[in-house]
Amino acid sequence: MSFDVAIVGGGLVGAACAASLSERGQKVVVIESTGIASGTTAAGMGHIVVMDDSEAQFALTRYSQMLWDRLSPELPKLAEFENCGTIWVASDDEEMDEVRRKSAFYAERGISCEILDECSLRAAEPNLRQGLAGGLLVEGDSVVYQLFATRFLIEKAKRNGAELIVGKKALEIGANAVTLSDGTRVLCGRVVNAAGAAAAELSPGLNISKRKGHLVITERYPNFARHQLVELGYLKSAHGSATDSVAFNVQPRSTGQVLLGSSRQFGAEDGEIDHEILRRMTARAFDYMPALRDLSVVRVWTGFRPATPDNLPYIGRLPEHDNIFIAAGHEGLGITTSLGTGELIADAMLGCEPAIPIEPYSPARKVAEH
Amino acid sequence: MSEIGSEVLVIGGGAAGMSAALPASARAKVTVVDDNPLLGGQIWRAELGKIRSPEAKLLIESLEAGKITVINNAHVFGPDSYGRLLAESPDGTIQLKYEKLVLATGARERFLPFPGWTLPNILGAGGLQAMVKGGLSIENKRVVVAGTGPLLFAVADYLKAKGAIVVCIAEQAPAATIRRFALGLWRYPTKITQGTAMRIRLRDVPYLTNSWITGCIKSSGSSNAITATISRRGKTVSLDCDYVACGFHLVPSTELASVLGCRIEKGVVVVNEYQQTSVANIYCAGEPTGIGGIEASLVEGKIAGLSATGQTDAAREHFAERDKTRRFGKALNSAFALRAELKRLAGPDTIICRCEDVEYGRLTEFPSSREAKLQTRCGMGPCQGRICGAATEFLFGWEPGTVRPPIFPVKMENL
Ligand SMILES: Cc1cc2nc3c(=O)[nH]c(=O)nc-3n(C[C@H](O)[C@H](O)[C@H](O)COP(=O)(O)OP(=O)(O)OC[C@H]3O[C@@H](n4cnc5c(N)ncnc54)[C@H](O)[C@@H]3O)c2cc1C
Numbered sequence: 001m002s003f004d005v006a007i008v009g010g011g012l013v014g015a016a017c018a019a020s021l022s023e024r025g026q027k028v029v030v031i032e033s034t035g036i037a038s039g040t041t042a043a044g045m046g047h048i049v050v051m052d053d054s055e056a057q058f059a060l061t062r063y064s065q066m067l068w069d070r071l072s073p074e075l076p077k078l079a080e081f082e083n084c085g086t087i088w089v090a091s092d093d094e095e096m097d098e099v100r101r102k103s104a105f106y107a108e109r110g111i112s113c114e115i116l117d118e119c120s121l122r123a124a125e126p127n128l129r130q131g132l133a134g135g136l137l138v139e140g141d142s143v144v145y146q147l148f149a150t151r152f153l154i155e156k157a158k159r160n161g162a163e164l165i166v167g168k169k170a171l172e173i174g175a176n177a178v179t180l181s182d183g184t185r186v187l188c189g190r191v192v193n194a195a196g197a198a199a200a201e202l203s204p205g206l207n208i209s210k211r212k213g214h215l216v217i218t219e220r221y222p223n224f225a226r227h228q229l230v231e232l233g234y235l236k237s238a239h240g241s242a243t244d245s246v247a248f249n250v251q252p253r254s255t256g257q258v259l260l261g262s263s264r265q266f267g268a269e270d271g272e273i274d275h276e277i278l279r280r281m282t283a284r285a286f287d288y289m290p291a292l293r294d295l296s297v298v299r300v301w302t303g304f305r306p307a308t309p310d311n312l313p314y315i316g317r318l319p320e321h322d323n324i325f326i327a328a329g330h331e332g333l334g335i336t337t338s339l340g341t342g343e344l345i346a347d348a349m350l351g352c353e354p355a356i357p358i359e360p361y362s363p364a365r366k367v368a369e370h
Numbered sequence: 371m372s373e374i375g376s377e378v379l380v381i382g383g384g385a386a387g388m389s390a391a392l393p394a395s396a397r398a399k400v401t402v403v404d405d406n407p408l409l410g411g412q413i414w415r416a417e418l419g420k421i422r423s424p425e426a427k428l429l430i431e432s433l434e435a436g437k438i439t440v441i442n443n444a445h446v447f448g449p450d451s452y453g454r455l456l457a458e459s460p461d462g463t464i465q466l467k468y469e470k471l472v473l474a475t476g477a478r479e480r481f482l483p484f485p486g487w488t489l490p491n492i493l494g495a496g497g498l499q500a501m502v503k504g505g506l507s508i509e510n511k512r513v514v515v516a517g518t519g520p521l522l523f524a525v526a527d528y529l530k531a532k533g534a535i536v537v538c539i540a541e542q543a544p545a546a547t548i549r550r551f552a553l554g555l556w557r558y559p560t561k562i563t564q565g566t567a568m569r570i571r572l573r574d575v576p577y578l579t580n581s582w583i584t585g586c587i588k589s590s591g592s593s594n595a596i597t598a599t600i601s602r603r604g605k606t607v608s609l610d611c612d613y614v615a616c617g618f619h620l621v622p623s624t625e626l627a628s629v630l631g632c633r634i635e636k637g638v639v640v641v642n643e644y645q646q647t648s649v650a651n652i653y654c655a656g657e658p659t660g661i662g663g664i665e666a667s668l669v670e671g672k673i674a675g676l677s678a679t680g681q682t683d684a685a686r687e688h689f690a691e692r693d694k695t696r697r698f699g700k701a702l703n704s705a706f707a708l709r710a711e712l713k714r715l716a717g718p719d720t721i722i723c724r725c726e727d728v729e730y731g732r733l734t735e736f737p738s739s740r741e742a743k744l745q746t747r748c749g750m751g752p753c754q755g756r757i758c759g760a761a762t763e764f765l766f767g768w769e770p771g772t773v774r775p776p777i778f779p780v781k782m783e784n785l
């Protein structure tokens with residue numbers, strides 16, 4: 001049997017590619033070694049967020065967010081899609097300057113947001129401690145239960161004729177076939193490598209490393225928090241340096257549970273809980289939201305973000321390989337940017353004009369560096 | 371955060387844990403940690419502050435007289451990254467350092483879902499017993515006791531002594547199997563004596579074999595009354611009652627062993643003849659190594675405590691006795707094996723995971739507990755599958771999911 005496109009990886013990114021390509025009439029097969037949404041997708045936080053790290057990051061997150069909003073009426077209740085908005089929390093005057101800069105950046109690009117002073121911040125989130133400087137409310141951001149969303153996209157692709165191969169690992173990606181662990185060859189016109197943190201194993205030119213993160217989930221406390229809350233020091237502490245870092249990041253789930261992030265560690269290979277960084281992470285959170293101390297935690301887990309050197313994913317054709325496309329390296333934003341990635345891959349493959357420029361994410365940019 | 375160091379650390383203050391701590395304390399600095407206010411474990415748990423069993427009293431007194439540190443009200447919720455265990459107590463987190471560890475974490479009841487099981491007043495058999503021990507009045511209340519295993523007898527006996535009207539005991543196992551099991555008991559004289567005394571006290575309570583509960587509905591009229599339907603030898607019988615106490619035998623509590631990396635097979639912690647697990651400095655005794663009852667817990671505890679402190683010759687002296695209790699355990703578990711009909715009790719709308727309200731009908735399509743969990747939230751709630759896991763294992767043949775710390779919910783500041 002032969003397919004137009006074989007997608008390696010059944011995480012949210014692979015699922016989004018499958019949905020986009022099959023919608024445009026492509027005969028698709030998804031090859032997933034372990035289980036649908038069992039990789040990094042199973043570990044992530046599900047915050048759909050517009051970011052302003054760089055113009056390219058803004059463009060992709062914004063475009064993707066619009067796609068999520070468009071999809072949301074179709075999503076079943078179990079996908080827990082909720083437009084709760086984000087509040088970027090500023091702890092001092094310096095961070096308030098950042099609030100104003102961020103607000104101006106968003107406003108110029110048509111993102112609706114509102115500057116909160118100390119009082120309105122407390123009114124919006126009574127469990128934050130007193131004495132914080134303020135914050136920026138970005139209304140359009142949302143939260144999704146990405147595991148269910150992945151399944152939903154896979155089902156959608158299946159209705160458009162897509163097939164699934166689960167439980168077999170892709171060992172090699174060739175020009176017109178993918179070789180599986182049991183020796184079978186899946187014949188296809190094109191391949192999308194959406195293997196997340198493992199993508200470089202199949203396409204060696206890519207520079208993807210693992211950035212470990214810890215998350216903590218509590219029992220149900222409805223209305224404990226109402227927006228996704230992220231400290232503004234986040235960018236400084238998380239993306240800025242190559243050392244381990246923690247940041248205050250709280251998410252209200254539609255179940256009433258509170259999901260707490262986040263930590264970033266390089267070079268950690270095993271998924272074990274690291275109590276030192278976990279305690280740093282909770283201590284940081286207590287500093288912003290002391291009432292978290294008393295919430296009952298039901299589970300702690302870790303995941304690996306597929307990180308690239310410039311924090312932008314690889315999306316597009318692999319240089320010198322006409323038939324091989326990459327959709328991987330989405331770091332801590334792959335839940336958000338999955339939908340945009342799917343559309344960009346379909347555009348690139350089928351020669352359509354993309355909604356946003358695709359060049360900044362070109363796999364060539366890093367390959368060229370070597 | 372406080373830190374306590376011991377040469378031998380025992381988790382669980384039931385029969386197994388206490389009998390491990392005693393001989394170990396002759397050679398080593400021993401600490402016993404239990405999550406209850408008093409020692410005694412599941413069977414000897416204090417009733418309104420008093421321990422009844424003379425055997426338990428003796429054990430507890432010896433423990434208190436010895437050089438053993440006892441920490442009550444402390445829940446061990448997992449290891450940290452430095453080879454210590456963490457326990458949540460009313461005074462915050464305790465870091466427990468150890469050289470040797472004895473896991474004596476006991477068992478819990480298996481509950482199987484049937485239509486109506488989430489109504490009020492339908493409780494685990496041991497759960498209802500614990501509530502009565504804690505002060506709930508059961509006097510003149512009609513109770514249907516249903517499920518399987520000798521625990522049903524013990525609970526019925528207890529409830530009756532507290533003034534309950536035990537409507538019947540519905541035992542799913544076939545009469546012939548139970549008869550064979552009872553005949554085999556001559557090898558275990560203490561069991562016979564206990565059993566006979568109980569039978570005499572329960573002589574006016576119908577003991578229905580080949581009978582199992584198929585559903586419960588609210589009775590019309592008074593608020594919490596229930597009509598329970600029982601399948602009895604192919605016929606359906608309706609019974610009115612105030613409480614249903616259900617228990618489908620016991621499931622070993624292996625979560626702590628599991629997060630510590632001890633090998634677990636077929637739901638029990640694997641140990642060698644010295645009660646040593648696959649992790650060299652960790653021993654395990656009592657119900658986690660296989661449901662075997664109180665005698666098994668006592669003797670396995672002794673062996674574990676002796677072995678952990680290098681008293682291997684003394685440990686060997688108990689091997690024969692332990693092997694005998696193991697044979698009893700085997701006979702017990704096969705006599706009360708669950709019949710296949712019980713897999714068909716739940717309807718599409720019957721809740722399986724109570725924490726997350728997941729119905730039976732949504733689970734049937736999944737190949738594993740992990741997939742079901744990720745896609746339906748089954749087992750994701752506060753109990754982390756401790757209750758529904760034993761049910762889904764039986765219903766769908768799913769292996770239990772990976773255990774992750776904390777193995778019990780814990781306050782965030784105590785993590
Ligand atoms: C702690 C944490 C918090 C996060 N929070 C957020 C957030 O709030 N918002 C957000 O947008 N993003 C967040 N992310 C990031 C997001 O989770 C990831 O970017 C995203 O899930 C990546 O999806 P993926 O499909 O590329 O990778 P994966 O989900 O890892 O999918 C790759 C799949 O490929 C399979 N695979 C690998 N190799 C092979 C092979 N050889 N053959 C066959 N199959 C193979 C794997 O089994 C896997 O299922 C977070 C990540 C972490 C770790």
Ligand SMILES: Cc1cc2nc3c(=O)[nH]c(=O)nc-3n(C[C@H](O)[C@H](O)[C@H](O)COP(=O)(O)OP(=O)(O)OC[C@H]3O[C@@H](n4cnc5c(N)ncnc54)[C@H](O)[C@@H]3O)c2cc1C
Nearest residue numbers: 382384385386405411412446476478496524656657663664
């Ligand atoms: C609900 C129930 C009722 C029972 N009733 C009877 C009965 O009436 N008659 C009878 O003969 N047998 C009964 N049994 C069987 C009985 O449990 C065993 O025969 C006996 O108690 C086994 O002793 P043990 O030491 O192995 O376990 P247990 O007595 O269960 O002792 C284990 C102890 O460890 C504690 N513990 C477990 N994990 C942790 C942790 N992580 N941190 C801190 N402490 C922990 C537990 O709370 C408990 O106190 C009952 C069992 C159950 C589950």
